[in-house]
Amino acid sequence: MHLLFVTSIVPDGALASGYEIANAAIIAALRRGGARVTVIGFTWPGKAAADPENTVVLGAIDVRTESASAPLKLAWVGKAMLSGLTFASVKLRAVSARDVKTAIQQAGPFDGYVLNSVQFAGAFEKLFEDRPSIFVAHNVEHLSARENAAAAGSLFQRLLFRREARLLEVVEQRLCRRARFVFTLAGEDRAALGVASDDRSAVLPLVTGAKAPAHKGPRRIDCDAALIGTWTWQPNRIGLDWFLGKVVPHLRPDFRVRIAGHMPSGITSTHPGVEFVDRVPDARAFVCGAAVIPLISTAGSGVQLKTIETFELGLPSVATSRSLRGIDHRPGNCVVTDDPANFARALEAAAANVRDVDGSAFHRRQVEALDVAIRLGLEKLGTVRHEVLA
Known part of the structure; x- marks a missing residue:
């Protein structure tokens, strides 16, 4: 079976953020579950894909709001308002839908999508309706946007986050409804997304690496x-x-x-x-x-x-x-x-x-539970044969 892992930023091996660590763990688990995985998305400027043979790169992009210039931020806001997209998704419209569709076709025959978080999937939503999908909800984004609005320091930020919350809730509902199965990273997120049934979703316990961190003697406390x-x-x-x-x-x-x-x-x-x-x-x-x-x-x-x-x-x-x-x-x-x-x-x-x-026992439990959850999702997607779990 061949899956297209659709994500905003493709792994570059640096694991510099929690999002990148989570992606690496999920992709590795999918492959352990028997899937061939091709990743599609953008790279950070100056970075290269860690696994170029199994990655389709759409270009380089920096989506961090804090490092963007004022004109670029205003351009993103303007495009979001005109397009009806979220602020987070419009940043990924650096390429056209036609370019993304061409890249998908060049990825070769595949059986389904793994839509990794809402940002890229929301930017090009129509392109991912032709095959069955799994949706990976790293967060309940609309609830996070509401919390961000409540904590915002200015009226403009508060209004922008409220708009994000309204749009994100609708997009998350659509992605969950269309998905054969939904993965969340926390149990309470399943209910918040309306997929609390075991037939509709499972939690992915994560790890930060393939192996438990090695102990190298007593620590030096600074x-x-x-x-x-x-x-x-x-x-x-x-x-x-x-x-x-x-x-x-x-x-x-x-x-x-x-x-x-x-x-x-x-x-x-x-x-x-x-x-x-x-x-x-x-x-x-x-x-x-x-x-x-x-x-x-x-x-x-x-x-x-x-x-x-x-x-x-x-x-x-x-x-x-x-x-x-x-x-x-x-x-x-x-x-x-x-x-x-x-x-x-x-x-x-x-x-x-x-x-x-x-901490090795904690790591081992996490990996075992992660693999069980991934296998369940792949079976629901219908792209793997049923195998008795060891």
């Missing part, structure tokens, strides 16, 4: 707590604002917090122990240098890849309940609380008594 993320992504920004505004004031003055990742304007902290370090050369080494990892999600849907990585590494953590969505097993060195003062006290306690665990 700080009490470390956070790293794409803070310009609004759901992440909401969590960081909560952490800096609500949790950090309860921490001792000598508690050291290092925060890596590109910071949007307006992010500051008066706490003497908070340090912003921008980008770091090795994200895994950065988090492994911390006594405890704060998992601070308070908005959004889908799964938190930083939570999965923390559990795979066996690192101590303090997590909000939203940080654990999509995860069935919580290791013993993870404390869960949504109260800011309790969160701060738990961080201090964990940093004072560092307790790592073996």
Whole structure:
């Protein structure tokens, strides 16, 4: 069987974001399930596809709003209003529908589509109606857009996010309705998308790599707590604002917090122990240098890849309940609380008594459950023979 994996950005091997990590895990699982997978989409400027023999590249594009010029942002808004598309999808109209259709035809005979998230599928929706499809909902995008609207700092942003929410809800409903099967990354997202039945959907437990992270002896602790993320992504920004505004004031003055990742304007902290370090050369080494990892999600849907990585590494953590969505097993060195003062006290306690665990069992469970879910989706798509699961 041959599947066309339709995505906005094709894997380049860098795994620089949670979205890219999730895509790599899903594509690998599809192939383990017996499918031949060809990926179609764009590359980042200056990047090349990691698997060029099985990838159709439509061109290079940078879809990040924060790095776009003001004229380009206005052009995107204008095109979105004129076309009736979402702001996220109109960015991908850098090529025509005819170009995409030609690229699909050149991919060769195939049996179905895997529509990976709503952005690209929403930009060229009509092109993907000729074959059966699986829809992969990384998030419930319309709910995230509503949360972004509520947290927006300006009237223009609030109106734009409200418009996104209205349009995204309609598109997500159509994609789910047409799909033979829907994959979500968190259990609660199935109900939010109206596909809670086991006959219609399943959750994909994710991993950050094909193998569990290797342990290389005792860790060198450089700080009490470390956070790293794409803070310009609004759901992440909401969590960081909560952490800096609500949790950090309860921490001792000598508690050291290092925060890596590109910071949007307006992010500051008066706490003497908070340090912003921008980008770091090795994200895994950065988090492994911390006594405890704060998992601070308070908005959004889908799964938190930083939570999965923390559990795979066996690192101590303090997590909000939203940080654990999509995860069935919580290791013993993870404390869960949504109260800011309790969160701060738990961080201090964990940093004072560092307790790592073996994360390989968590990784193994995730891979096994992921493969079971993928096989179920492929069977529903009707492109694989039924096989008895080992």
